[in-house]
Structure formats: C-alpha cells, structure tokens
Amino acid sequence: MNLMSDYGFLGWIIIGALAGIIAKAIMPGRDPGGCIVTILLGVAGALLAGFIGNAVGWYRQGEGAGFIAAILGAIVILFIYRLIANRRT
Structure with a gap:
C-alpha cells in the first residue's frame, strides 16, 4: 500500500513525522531541531x-x-547528516 501518494498535505506531515x-529512534544521537526538523526529515x-x-x-x-x-x-x-556534521567538528 502506498501511503505517501494516497493522502494530501496533512498525510505527508503525519507520515513524515512518524x-x-x-x-x-533507530539512530539515536544528538541531532538539532525539534518537531519541524523531524517532520522534514x-x-x-x-x-x-x-x-x-x-x-x-x-515504483x-x-x-x-x-x-x-x-x-x-x-x-x-540522518546518516549523511551525521557524516557531514562529524567532519566539521
């Protein structure tokens, strides 16, 4: 079942957040941002x-x-972000 194309804007936000x-949760660590960054991720x-x-x-x-x-x-x-962030520090 293809959830991303079946729902509208609100569906993208909810599924993006989840x-x-x-x-x-799978890749715990210190990442910047809160709810908005998690949704965008x-x-x-x-x-x-x-x-x-x-x-x-x-597809x-x-x-x-x-x-x-x-x-x-x-x-x-998230993995790519952490590679780049670790390189800068």
Missing part, C-alpha cells in the same frame, strides 16, 4: 526513497514511496 521519529526521506525507487524501477512514474521506504530514506539522510 517516519522521522522512527528514524531518530521524514518527508525528505520519503522523497529520497521515491526518487531512488523510480530510478531503479521499484511507477508519479508513485511515491511507502512508509517503510520513507523510514529507510530518513535513516539515509
């Missing part, structure tokens, strides 16, 4: 997962990523 919270993870899924043929054109893919995308973004 995906961001789960990603931060989840939404960006879903967009990244949808882009990669379209590129490799997992059809215009089809968004599912919830699990959104979490995985958020984990990838």
Whole structure:
C-alpha cells in the first residue's frame, strides 16, 4: 500500500513525522531541531526513497514511496547528516 501518494498535505506531515521519529529512534544521537526538523526529515526521506525507487524501477512514474521506504530514506539522510556534521567538528 502506498501511503505517501494516497493522502494530501496533512498525510505527508503525519507520515513524515512518524517516519522521522522512527528514524531518530533507530539512530539515536544528538541531532538539532525539534518537531519541524523531524517532520522534514521524514518527508525528505520519503522523497529520497521515491526518487531512488523510480530510478531503479521499484515504483511507477508519479508513485511515491511507502512508509517503510520513507523510514529507510530518513535513516539515509540522518546518516549523511551525521557524516557531514562529524567532519566539521
């Protein structure tokens, strides 16, 4: 079931928040931001997962990523952020 494309703006916010919270729970650590950054992390993870899924043929054109893919995308973004942040310190 493809949650990201079936719901509107509010659905993106709710699913983004859940995906961001789960990603931060899987990769605990000190990250900046609060609720808004967590929501943006989840939404960006879903967009990244949808882009990669379209590129490799997992999703059809215009089809968004599912919830699990959104979490995985958020984990990838969080991992990349931490690599960059650790390099600067």
